[in-house]
Amino acid sequence: MTKTLDHLSRLENQSIFIIREAYSQFRNIAMLWSIGKDSTTLMWLVRKAFFGKVPFAVLHIDTGYKFKEIYDFRDTYAQQWGINLMVVKNDEAIAQGVCPKTGKFECCNQLKTEALKQTMDKYKFKALYLGIRRDEHGIRAKERVFSTRDEDFEWDYKNQSPELWDQYKTKATHEEHIRVHPLLGWTELDIWQYILRENIPIVSLYFAKQGRRYRSIGCETCCSPVASQADTVEKIVEELQTSTISERSGRAQDKESAYIMQKLRSLGYM
């Protein structure tokens, strides 16, 4: 008998399909792990897709401004899950003094996008898994599951190729790489409900301490916590079902200008 899958199981199975689809096309693929809830969920799904193995390199872009909790979490689970972790840093820019104070746009662009670009060049990765979701930010809602970047890393968002059903743009020609987004169709609530169901370990910054918690984590300098009493996964799920504040409201990049995210992304930002 064919059974009907519940919503989370359907999302899980689709994401595993996408992860395997990309890996079958690109053996030289890598995954970005920001250690946040989304990319940690993605890691969980990758482990499911390959029966507990992570058969490719995992990149952590380290600006040097991350929270201590993030570094600790990363090192613990990289070891526990047998991950081939590569820490990616733009040492040159850091040496030149690029930092949040010299301008947030430049900081993100240099310490994240540039750093990633250097690594992709060096290791000739042809594709990259990212844990972005459509409901995070309007510009991300425009993304495809398989999305191309040209040799300069730029996203030609006005001329994306079509994607029909579960057939994706594949085989990058030599001058481009493909971003693969297995979580595109998940919402923030789906992620937390799945974390709850699967008991996925999550960095402690998401849980409320003294009435505040982070809903989205990145660099310590550019993230601010929101008021919340939710100190368990159950309570976060409950909070999200009633909240009217959007997820990235604590993120500085999103506020500076209406189109800063579009500009960052078109230049290759994640």
Add this chain to the structure above:
Amino acid sequence: MTNILSFVIVGHVDHGKSTLVGRLLYDTDSLSSDKIEEMRKRSTELGHDIEFAYLLDHLEEERVQGITIDTTQVFFKSKKRRYVIIDAPGHVEFVKNMVTGASQANTAILIIDAAQGVQEQTRRHAYILSLLGLRGVTVVINKMDLVGFDKCQFESIEKDITDFLNRIDVHVNVCIPIAAKTGDNVVSRSNEMNWYKGPTTMEALDAVEIDIRRDSATFIFPVQDVFKLDDERVILGTIESGSIRENEYVSVLPTLQKTKINKLKVFGREIAEASAGESIGVITQAPVFLDRGMVLVNDENDVVCSDTIQAHLFWMHPKSYALGDKVDIRIATQEVRCVIEMVVKKINSSTLELINAAEAEIKNLEVAQVKIKTKKAVMYKRFQDNQGVGRFVLVRDGSICAGGIII
């Protein structure tokens, strides 16, 4: 509330798709307070009244020009269930983006401007929906405020569109007069159109039943990859239809070898049975050779395995297809070289006019009934019998340039 209905809103440029989406979100309290604030601020910055379309049109170019360029998906919920809304661009230049959006939808809303009536993209989009296999649409006649909420105008457009949809075998669930800008008959009932007794847009959506796939029960498992796990070769894939148990026998297509399923694998738990929609691993009895593009089935007589395919396709690439050109066809995980051997007929996707089929090419935005010849036999079924292996895309240089269904 485990089920989500995804629907696409399609129609001619400027007929109000993005506005309708914005209104649905706003009137169901699905918007965060900071998004509403942002929308107000941006609208005034660019010197407009509140524009609900800003909620969806996120690209700078989209807001400045007031058109949607690429498809967007947003989430919301009614009292009854959760929804994914897919906003698709109306401009002819962006039809491929519309197709991308529509191929992900369970159902569709076709929107028509009451003052302008049925237009070129109204018809083209409706036709594309039918080619993608969507058989029922909800029609909304928008901007009723511009025609003084006139019943006769509504009825005349309703008749036009119903006639057209009947010709392409699409069923109209209901036709609703609305004004997206003011919210009339979107979520709340309009006070201006007491002559209309049918459901509001929200009620009509809540009444749509999620199409349960009526695929046959044959077990179909397109092989996605072979993964070496320690010293085992695990066959990876997602079950397209039917179900399978350990120790059952299957046939491998196209080679027609027989093998036994020794073990089913899912990480973290033991399973003895798996069914449609599940992404699993399979270990078969040695020594059959399996690779991506092969298909495991439990009843090879219920599927077709052939190098000839009869299909309807929609060409959506500016570079035309010249008869005899080699492209790749993909059906599930199968991918082989093919040529379109014969064009049975060609149709203009908006006017439905027949185009001279003797012409040796298929141009952008043309629909054609064709005979495809593949280099090797591929496994498929008619679309009406199985969606997953009844549809295909044609690929040139790594990009999808056409999509279609097998007849």
